[in-house]
Amino acid sequence: MNYTKATTRSVNGLVVKAEYEGVQPKIGQVFFLEDEPAVRFQVIGIEKSDVLVLLNLSEFNIKQNQQLYSRGESLLLPVGEQVMGRVFNSFGQVIDGGEPLGSVDFVAVEDDVDTHYRPAATNSIIETGIKVIDFFAPFVKGRKVGIIGGAGVGKTILITELMHNVAKSGKEISMFVGVGERIREAYELKQTLDENDTMKNTIMYLGQMNDSAALRFLVGRSAATVARYMRDNTKKDVLLFVDNVYRFLQAGNELSTMLEESSSEGGYQPTLFTDISRFQQNLSSSDKGSITSVQNIFVPADDLSDPAVVEINKQLDSVIVLSREAFEQGIRPAVDLLATNSSLLIPEIVGKQHASLVLEVQKILQKHKSLEGIVAIIGQGELSLIDQNYFKRAQELIAYFSQSMAVMEKRTGVPGEYVPRQAMLDKIDGIVNGA
Numbered sequence: 001m002n003y004t005k006a007t008t009r010s011v012n013g014l015v016v017k018a019e020y021e022g023v024q025p026k027i028g029q030v031f032f033l034e035d036e037p038a039v040r041f042q043v044i045g046i047e048k049s050d051v052l053v054l055l056n057l058s059e060f061n062i063k064q065n066q067q068l069y070s071r072g073e074s075l076l077l078p079v080g081e082q083v084m085g086r087v088f089n090s091f092g093q094v095i096d097g098g099e100p101l102g103s104v105d106f107v108a109v110e111d112d113v114d115t116h117y118r119p120a121a122t123n124s125i126i127e128t129g130i131k132v133i134d135f136f137a138p139f140v141k142g143r144k145v146g147i148i149g150g151a152g153v154g155k156t157i158l159i160t161e162l163m164h165n166v167a168k169s170g171k172e173i174s175m176f177v178g179v180g181e182r183i184r185e186a187y188e189l190k191q192t193l194d195e196n197d198t199m200k201n202t203i204m205y206l207g208q209m210n211d212s213a214a215l216r217f218l219v220g221r222s223a224a225t226v227a228r229y230m231r232d233n234t235k236k237d238v239l240l241f242v243d244n245v246y247r248f249l250q251a252g253n254e255l256s257t258m259l260e261e262s263s264s265e266g267g268y269q270p271t272l273f274t275d276i277s278r279f280q281q282n283l284s285s286s287d288k289g290s291i292t293s294v295q296n297i298f299v300p301a302d303d304l305s306d307p308a309v310v311e312i313n314k315q316l317d318s319v320i321v322l323s324r325e326a327f328e329q330g331i332r333p334a335v336d337l338l339a340t341n342s343s344l345l346i347p348e349i350v351g352k353q354h355a356s357l358v359l360e361v362q363k364i365l366q367k368h369k370s371l372e373g374i375v376a377i378i379g380q381g382e383l384s385l386i387d388q389n390y391f392k393r394a395q396e397l398i399a400y401f402s403q404s405m406a407v408m409e410k411r412t413g414v415p416g417e418y419v420p421r422q423a424m425l426d427k428i429d430g431i432v433n434g435a
Helices: 131-136 155-169 183-195 213-233 245-258 272-281 307-314 324-328 352-378 385-401 406-412 421-432
Strands: 004-012 015-021 030-033 036-047 051-056 067-070 076-079 105-108 144-149 173-179 202-207 238-243 291-298 318-321
Touching: 004 051, 076 213, 105 213, 131 318, 131 352, 131 385, 131 421, 144 155, 144 307, 155 173, 155 183, 155 238, 155 291, 155 406, 173 183, 173 213, 173 245, 183 202, 202 213, 213 238, 213 245, 213 291, 245 272, 245 291, 245 307, 272 307, 291 307, 352 385, 352 421, 385 421
Parallel strands: 144 291, 144 318, 173 202, 173 238, 238 291
Antiparallel strands: 004 015, 004 067, 015 051, 030 036, 030 067, 036 051, 076 105
């Protein structure tokens, strides 16, 4: 076997520059440290004719003039039936403390080489049983849904409930990607999925808060690679849950600083658009199957105008906005009903009844918002009969969209609620029409 050798020349955090000998390596190729094969580097760029820009994927302290070698391969991840129900790191190593995988197939980590987006063959709606989501931001097979909110407003609980409700049927393969989140949250999620017998249909990839920026940035590509393999090599569609996309971009920003790149708007990396576009492209569907993704997006300082949040928002089909105001009022899930939106609420996808009801509900909620200030001063009884009617219906709708979560049942003692989509539409129709 022919080896490519390289010698480290400079180190800046996780970014290593090295001179190589022999055939020019490819982007994404993996190098190893001599005498320490567990220490890995990935080629992310080539300067001049013989200088590689490498990303240190290990916690090992690298120095100048150390020897590296490569066998010409990319990072390889395990795939197949044996990976179901297991937890992996960015390298595809099992980290759940269970038995070794044994003999499995492997797939190389790479970006989606087919840049032509092909949506799922049909606009099939995936019922979640969560009223506010099924009504304002329905899941459509092969599309992308975002859950946007600041710290502590219930993003992780909501995505866990979605996994509980949607993945339990076992008709689809469920994947969870944890990017930059707390170890405790990943442990609690796995525990919840084990208790509800849904972990057996789930694959977890974690680049946790204590991992380096390189691993937090890589984990998205690793999980997407496995998702595409499962999409194209099984007869099941893939449901991919990401928590948290903002942390992925944050890791990219840390790496950009180490690469000494100039910051763009808002202090983010100049490759912000490219990073998020490539991430979303890797989660596209194909003519062989679909990848439906649900993505949590952290909002720094509750600022929805943050450049990174705006850029992510542009690439989603539906956006569920969580409100701190609603959270403080005790509304669960704490969804901002007016800010939440979807480009999929058209009769051709959701049906005429659903599409027309959304317009009516939005009209009532807008009227309610315009009347809140008046009611706070003079009281509801001083409104005209028509405005009183609008205000009352809006309050009924807001109350109806609150819902207890099954994954919180042990903490609150309140049984979780699952509402079929058609039953939800009929109930809202009754409220809107004053039944």
